[in-house]
Amino acid sequence: MIRLLYFASLRDRLGLATEEVAPDIDQLDVAKLRSWLSQRGGTWAEVFGTARGVLAAVNQELAGPGTQVRDGDEVGFFPPVTGG
């Protein structure tokens, strides 16, 4: 299982803060996970169908599209940060 977390405006748009998923995909990485999520359609396709505006972290480290995602990992998705 992979634990997904959604934050801030992304969580509001998706109406979901967290879920557990188990995509049946070889060599899963962030790009493949995004594409898998976008196949849910609707808002999911809007959010994850384009590369812009959504950042990802794997196990709480900023991740690129090619960062691998393994069973047991935590993946966070969020908009560009606005702290400070």
Next chain:
Amino acid sequence: MHSSIQIQSEPLDPWSIQRELVSGQTGSGALVSFVGLMRDFNQGDAVLGMELEHYPGMTEKALERILEEAGRRWRLDGVRVVHRIGALHPGDPIVLVCVTSAHRGEAFAACEFVIDYLKTRAPFWKKELTPAGERWVEARESDARAERRWGSGSTEDEGLPATRRAGAEKGL
């Protein structure tokens, strides 16, 4: 270099934290601090209040990474970052970055570096309450530009979590 990071929903008192940082540190000739305050306007609208959210766990890791990088770039005695979360009112301190060093040049540079990196790398999000309702604050291109001035560092490499994690495990 001793460093500490604190995320809190309680009000933040910049003065007592600075006193604490310099207490007993008689080798430090410079203390430079930045305090970010909640403004009562943004993009032409009045802002009545703010709600700050973060990604628990990742926030601390991201900040540790930034402080480690500051420690590699400058000779510092101490660095402290305290960031608010939760409900804020106009005038409230949102963030405090304070740096001590033997000399002012390094303390000035490191303090600015830490806040610039925090703005683009630490997972915090602001939601503003305006007379028209709530809205999420959008990231600014000027913050991304401010970060880029500092050039690439070892924390720059997105998608290389293994090397980055190795640095984090050394602790602060």
